[in-house]
Amino acid sequence: MAYDKFTILKSSAVPMPIENVDTDQIIPARFLKATERKGFGDNLFRDWRYNTDDTPKRDFVLNNPIYTGKILVGGKNFGSGSSREHAAWAIYDYGFRCVVSSFFADIFKNNSLNIGLLPVQITPEFLDKIFTAIEADPKTELEVNLQDQIITILATGEKASFDINGYKKHNMMNGFDDIDYLQAMKGDIQTFAAKSIY
Amino acid sequence: MSQLPATLFDKVWDSHVVRKIDDGPDVFFIDRHFIHEVTSPVAFLGLEGRGLKVMFPEKTFATADHNTPTINQHLPVQDPLSANQLKALEVNSAKYGISHWGLGNPKNGIVHVVGPENGITLPGMTIVCGDSHTSTHGAFGAIAFGIGTSEVEMVLSSQCIMQPKPKKMRIKVNGQLGKGISPKDVILYIIAKLTAAGATGYFVEYAGEVFEQMSMEGRMTVCNMSIEMGARGGMIAPDETTFAYIKGREKAPKGEAWDKALAYWKTLKTDEGAAFDLEYEYNAADIEPMITYGTNPGMGIGITHHIPVSQEAGAGKASYEKSLNYMGFHEDEGMLGKKVDYVFIGSCTNGRIEDFRAFASIVKGRKKADHVTAWIVPGSHIVEQQIKEEGILDILTAAGFQLRQPGCSACLAMNDDKIPAGKYAVSTSNRNFEGRQGPGARTLLASPLVAAAAAVTGVVTDPRVLLAD
Numbered sequence: 294m295a296y297d298k299f300t301i302l303k304s305s306a307v308p309m310p311i312e313n314v315d316t317d318q319i320i321p322a323r324f325l326k327a328t329e330r331k332g333f334g335d336n337l338f339r340d341w342r343y344n345t346d347d348t349p350k351r352d353f354v355l356n357n358p359i360y361t362g363k364i365l366v367g368g369k370n371f372g373s374g375s376s377r378e379h380a381a382w383a384i385y386d387y388g389f390r391c392v393v394s395s396f397f398a399d400i401f402k403n404n405s406l407n408i409g410l411l412p413v414q415i416t417p418e419f420l421d422k423i424f425t426a427i428e429a430d431p432k433t434e435l436e437v438n439l440q441d442q443i444i445t446i447l448a449t450g451e452k453a454s455f456d457i458n459g460y461k462k463h464n465m466m467n468g469f470d471d472i473d474y475l476q477a478m479k480g481d482i483q484t485f486a487a488k489s490i491y
Numbered sequence: 492m493s494q495l496p497a498t499l500f501d502k503v504w505d506s507h508v509v510r511k512i513d514d515g516p517d518v519f520f521i522d523r524h525f526i527h528e529v530t531s532p533v534a535f536l537g538l539e540g541r542g543l544k545v546m547f548p549e550k551t552f553a554t555a556d557h558n559t560p561t562i563n564q565h566l567p568v569q570d571p572l573s574a575n576q577l578k579a580l581e582v583n584s585a586k587y588g589i590s591h592w593g594l595g596n597p598k599n600g601i602v603h604v605v606g607p608e609n610g611i612t613l614p615g616m617t618i619v620c621g622d623s624h625t626s627t628h629g630a631f632g633a634i635a636f637g638i639g640t641s642e643v644e645m646v647l648s649s650q651c652i653m654q655p656k657p658k659k660m661r662i663k664v665n666g667q668l669g670k671g672i673s674p675k676d677v678i679l680y681i682i683a684k685l686t687a688a689g690a691t692g693y694f695v696e697y698a699g700e701v702f703e704q705m706s707m708e709g710r711m712t713v714c715n716m717s718i719e720m721g722a723r724g725g726m727i728a729p730d731e732t733t734f735a736y737i738k739g740r741e742k743a744p745k746g747e748a749w750d751k752a753l754a755y756w757k758t759l760k761t762d763e764g765a766a767f768d769l770e771y772e773y774n775a776a777d778i779e780p781m782i783t784y785g786t787n788p789g790m791g792i793g794i795t796h797h798i799p800v801s802q803e804a805g806a807g808k809a810s811y812e813k814s815l816n817y818m819g820f821h822e823d824e825g826m827l828g829k830k831v832d833y834v835f836i837g838s839c840t841n842g843r844i845e846d847f848r849a850f851a852s853i854v855k856g857r858k859k860a861d862h863v864t865a866w867i868v869p870g871s872h873i874v875e876q877q878i879k880e881e882g883i884l885d886i887l888t889a890a891g892f893q894l895r896q897p898g899c900s901a902c903l904a905m906n907d908d909k910i911p912a913g914k915y916a917v918s919t920s921n922r923n924f925e926g927r928q929g930p931g932a933r934t935l936l937a938s939p940l941v942a943a944a945a946a947v948t949g950v951v952t953d954p955r956v957l958l959a960d
């Protein structure tokens with residue numbers, strides 16, 4: 294599945310200072326019944342976002358028009374729980390291109406990188422600075438520069454660097470995915486498989 | 492490199508690397524791939540979109556479980572969306588030549604139950620599935636973990652995924668478990684110690700007397716929940732218990748192939764002096780029957796204890812309060828005696844025959860509490876058969892319980908088995924997240940013994956007081 298190339302993203306951000314946001318909150322299991330990758334953004338954070346009668350919950354951040362943007366800023370241990378890639382799809386499909394947190398669950402991080410959603414992991418201190426900046430001004434913009442691996446709070450000029458492995462970075466910047474890579478090395482895989490005892 | 496002492500994990504991982512990429516992941520070969528109806532359809536669409544084939548269809552196995560009803564499985568599936576996914580699995584499997592155990596097939600059941608029970612899961616393998624509890628198969632000394640749908644597409648099209656090698660953790664539990672303490676309590680205890688994120692970035696090896704003495708089914712329960720502390724997976728070195736379990740199962744190697752495999756499997760253990768990035772050690776005598784009180788599996792305590800008072804400030808404290816609010820609990824309250832509305836025994840964590848034997852050991856000669864609704868769901872048709880043949884069904888029926896048909900059921904509530912909002916469920920499954928068992932449902936994770944004690948008394952009860960000597 295092709296995705297947008299990621300180079301520099303400059304955007305306001307949506308703050309969600311909650312820890313252990315798990316994949317069942319991001320996209321509840323009952324919305325996993327599709328056989329196509331469509332419409333998951335509508336059900337992003339479904340049970341936090343809507344009452345049981347489908348009216349929006351006023352106090353949930355995605356229902357607050359003050360907060361907009363392509364960056365979601367979450368608390369520690371974001372994306373824990375299941376392996377459902379649907380969680381990353383839902384965030385991407387809603388319109389986010391980047392999630393910032395001080396800690397990500399492994400599978401979620403992997404899945405995000407595979408679909409072009411950039412997980413940016415920073416220190417708890419810098420995360421607090423971002424939350425403070427957004428609290429002071431909901432329109433505060435962040436800049437995520439993938440080439441330089443730097444995230445900046447534009448209003449204050451504060452910066453932090455983040456890690457990503459070179460291979461994934463190259464993929465993200467070019468909109469490539471792993472399947473393209475694996476197809477190109479099928480011969481090696483054949484040879485390897487021939488030796489397997491299973 | 493063969494001179495250096497290696498861990499079990501190193502031995503299996505390193506022998507499956509097809510290519511190392513500089514500053515990138517390893518190209519990692521997969522021996523067995525399980526698929527189910529929920530996370531595979533989009534992967535097949537992706538294949539079609541790119542015009543790719545399945546490279547080794549004989550290495551992939553399909554079973555329907557997440558979405559399936561647990562009553563009247565002989566009738567057409569009512570929910571059109573579920574029916575659609577089940578159909579897609581059937582059609583895709585047929586089209587690409589993948590073995591498919593659909594609804595009604597005598598081998599059908601939860602993917603992590605049917606793999607081991609049919610001898611598909613073997614020591615030293617790499618095993619993946621689009622489901623995080625794939626870690627279950629680590630009980631056999633395999634490297635097994637959950638993957639996303641993009642990766643399902645990778646395995647289908649190239650039998651490989653791209654994986655950075657995780658760090659290594661060893662968790663030892665030595666000593667003897669007390670009466671009424673089961674494998675589920677051991678893993679809930681470990682997760683409570685490490686927290687829900689404490690093993691993120693690691694692959695865990697469980698070692699020590701407790702695991703050496705544990706049955707294969709118990710080991711599966713433990714490895715199953717490795718993901719609940721953030722670990723990529725967990726594994727236990729194969730031993731005589733493992734070999735005895737596998738021998739004779741339908742898809743296990745036979746004759747000469749068995750001897751050859753066995754000789755290899757015996758080399759699969761951590762060498763003396765091999766290094767781990769992190770090690771923990773616990774004492775079996777400290778472990779009680781466990782129960783969770785919050786909304787992540789790390790929020791567990793001994794059943795006789797009180798809910799801890801939050802030691803954190805800021806976001807940590809707010810999350811803790813949110814969690815207790817959702818559960819309708821307070822700091823420093825005891826768990827014993829709390830009213831229970833639902834009891835669920837099943838799932839890939841505790842849906843095997845030993846779990847139903849444990850449940851029956853307490854239920855026998857007692858009656859289901861009137862106000863409790865109990866869902867008793869075997870992990871597979873084979874388990875269902877065993878329940879009947881061993882007379883467990885008679886015990887259950889005499890006590891006022893009904894047996895349902897196999898599937899994931901209330902573990903993730905994708906089918907009709909949903910716990911209503913605000914109700915309390917003692918559940919033998921693996922996740923107590925908000926809404927996991929239905930919108931607003933309140934989950935208390937526990938062992939089959941604790942579930943049985945709740946089912947007959949109607950409240951949270953220490954199973955040790957009900958166990959015969």
Ligand code: SF4
Pocket residue numbers: 556557601602603622624838839840898899902903920921
């Ligand atoms: S029983 Fe639960 S955890 Fe296990 S495979 Fe099914 S949904 Fe996943």
